[in-house]
Amino acid sequence: MKKLATLAVLFVLTNSFDQRENAYTTGEWLKMRIHYGVVNAGYATLEVKEATKNNKKVHHVIGKGWTIGMTKFFFNVDDNYESYFDKETGKPYQFVRKIDEGGYTKNQVGFFNQAKNTVLVKDYKHDKEKTLSVPEEVQDIVSSYYYLRNHPKIDKLKVGESIAIDMFFDGETTKFKLKFLGKEDISTKFGKVSCLIFRPYVQAGRVFQEEESLTVWVSDDDNKIPIRVKASLAVGSLKADIEAFKGLKYSFKIKSK
Secondary structure, eight states: OTTHHHHHHHHHHOSOOOOSSOSOOTTOEEEEEEEETTEEEEEEEEEEEEEEETTEEEEEEEEEEEEOHHHHHHSOEEEEEEEEEETTTOOEEEEEEEEEETTEEEEEEEEEETTTTEEEEEETTTTEEEEEEOOTTOEEHHHHHHHHHTOTTGGGOOTTOEEEEEEEETTEEEEEEEEEEEEEEEEETTEEEEEEEEEEEOOBTTTBSSTTOEEEEEESSSSOOEEEEEEEBSSSEEEEEEEEEEOOSSOOOOSBO
C-alpha cells in the first residue's frame, strides 16, 4: 500500500510515445483512479499548461498524486511533479519534485543547462545544491512521458522490441526501457478501447517484485494516453484506470460501448 505513490509516478512516466506531430497540446488533462485490491485508494492527474523559460514559450506539465478515504489515514500521499520543456525538441529546462509519502518528503527543483549537459539540483529540505553531469538527450521523469509519446518508433515496434531513453531521477541518470508486448482491447467506463501494451523495466527489490512487474496499456490512437496500469508489489498489487480526460488534441477512439 505504501507504494501507491510510485504507481502515480509511473503513470506520469509511462503513457507511451510517438515523435511525429505532437500527440498532445496545451489544455490536455488526464485523471487516473488508483485501486489497491477492491479499495479505491487515490487519484493521479496530469495537466499541460504553457509557461515562459529562457524568453520562449514552453510546455509546463503538472502531475499530482494523492490518497483518499481510509487509505489517506493509513498512508497519506500528496505528490507534486512538474516539468518545463521545449515545445520543439522536448528537452527539459526545469523539474519540480515536492512529495510527501507517509512522512517521506522531498522538496527539490532541478535546472538543466542544455549547452553544458548539466543539471543543478536544489534541495530545499536540506538546504543543499549540487551540479551533476547528464547525457545530451536526458529527460526528467515528467518530460520523459511527453517525449516518448512523440517517439518516431512507437508505431513501428514489433512484439518483443524496446525503446530506451536516458532519464534523470532522484539524483542519477538511468536507462528507462520499454518493451512492446502487443495489442489488446480492454473495457473502460467509456467503452471498449483498443490499446498498445508496454512493459517498463524497473528496478526490482524495494518496491516491485521483479524487473518486469509493471504493465501499461495506452490508447492505440494519435493521443497515446494511459488507459490502464498494473503493478505487482512486494505485498499485493495496484491498478490504475482512466477516470476522466479533457483537452485531447485528437478524438478519443472508442471501439464499442
